[in-house]
Amino acid sequence: MKKKLLVTMLTLAIAASSVACGSQKIEPAKNNDTVEATSTEAAPSEDSSETAAEDSSSESSDSSDSGENISGEISGNTYENKFFDVKIALDDNYHFATEEELKTLNSTITDMNIFSDNKAAQKALDNGTVMIVTYAVDGTTGKTLNVVLQSVGSLKGALANEQSLLEAGKKDTIAALEGQGLTDVTATMETVTFLGEEHPSLLLSAKINGADLYQRCICLIKDGYIANFTASGLDKDGFDKDLLNATKIGE
Secondary structure, three states, X not given: OHHHHHHHHHHHHHXXXXXXXXXXXXXXXXXXXXXXXXXXXXXXXXXXXOHHHHHHHHHHHHOOOOOOOOOOEEEOOEEEEOOOOEEEEOOOOEEEOOHHHHHXXXXXXXXXXXXXXXXXXXXXXXXXXXXXXXXXXXXXOOOEEEEEEEXXXXXXXXXXXXXXXXXHHHHHHHHHHHHXXXXXXXXEEEXXXXXXXXXXXXXXXXXXXXXXXXXXXXXXXXXXXXXEEXXXXXXXXXXXXXXXXXXXXXX
């Protein structure tokens, strides 16, 4: 039962992060003893302001390859993304996804070399691919953390700032969690300190198998690309500690 709950939480965390940054549609994932693939597709937003997204799409397509891996890298129990200047150090209770597990989650990606090929990764994002680049599960407490990338241009009609992207995805995020069978789902906007700066975040709470589930989503935008960070857990006081303790690389 505990293993099934952890798998469900992981699937829900990815479902939430896949829709939190803008209007996305997500199909309910199946929950077995292993994580099943979660499919996403971009959907037009009701917001009529398409200019910002179009400009950002053009910017991302024309951006030069800086040599910084947009997918990030894992070293030991630390995830680093030089492109977005983020470092997240996790304790030994966490397990990072293997390549095969990532392949299962990224059902639309057949060549996993895309994660280490910066130009290929950017091209895929520019073409509308939503990439789950890492996820980690704490097998002791049930906490999860994942990072999902997409381009601003894939969010048709969405305004290119953190607050509006999270607000735009609030309704669909609630629907995604309810579609997985959760109840009492709520979503509110909160400002938190992340990387030493104030950022908007989407805080979710829900009931899952009689337990309380909490999730926090934070997104960063750079050069027309979005990195969405989602932390989940059953303990309201510490579920997002590892995410909020992230630092900028070099600090």
